Amino acid sequence: MHIKKLISRKPYETKIFQLRRHWLILFKRIISWAFLAAIPYGVYRFLDVNFPEILTHHIGQPALMMGVVMYELAMWLLFFTMFIDYELDLWVVTNDRLISMEQHGLFARTVSELDLWRIQDASSDVRGVFQTLFEYGNVHVQTAGATERFVLEQVPEPFEVRKIILEMAELDREFHKRDDAEIMKIATTA
């Protein structure tokens, strides 16, 4: 991942884990896509049974052929775009920050980050049959501010993720307290 192009890594920073949406999200999209991609075959069968003369007509035949090619190319492009959209949505947890990178379609991208020590609360939710069976859901991360800053969407094992984020936040707070105490100590001795 070209995270370096988006976010500069601090010298003391190490990656704890990174998350993507659950694989089932991509799988569900692929199933829907497969049905859409098969539509021309259904149309062909329909025409073959009901209007076979269109399939041999000197205009109808090439027009249909070009229509099918355009449709299938568009579907193929949609498939790749869908994969990229899934692949480029990423959440990274380091020992210092929570970084969110989200791709919205082809031409929009959001990158945001949050200092772990600022996290006050994190909650996770699993809703519906699929989310319960396949153990995925959302993790909401709350900072000191009134507004909710981060939502890790449709990630696997949200309860475990929430637990780790809270543990990492606590560790980071301890680290910052120690840092602040040392600064105070230096200031008072100087």
Next chain:
Amino acid sequence: MSLTLSALLIPFWIFLGVFFVFAFFDIWHMLRYGARDIRNFIALFVFLAGSTVILWAAAQHLALVDWSLPLINLPKIGTMPTDGGPMF
């Protein structure tokens, strides 16, 4: 005067142009922001191979079409009525 079947190729070429532009942006996104791992390499290969197969199959089938056949027959300008009477 007649419009030949080759007129159908105009929207087709325009579509292909749009397809290549979007495909370029997709590949650019993947190379710039995606991980350089085997998974993305395979995805990119599959996309390029699939596109090539579709375009190749299209070229093979469309090559068999006689594009010089008339699509619409238009009346010749010289045969149009000039006395204000009905054209058709």
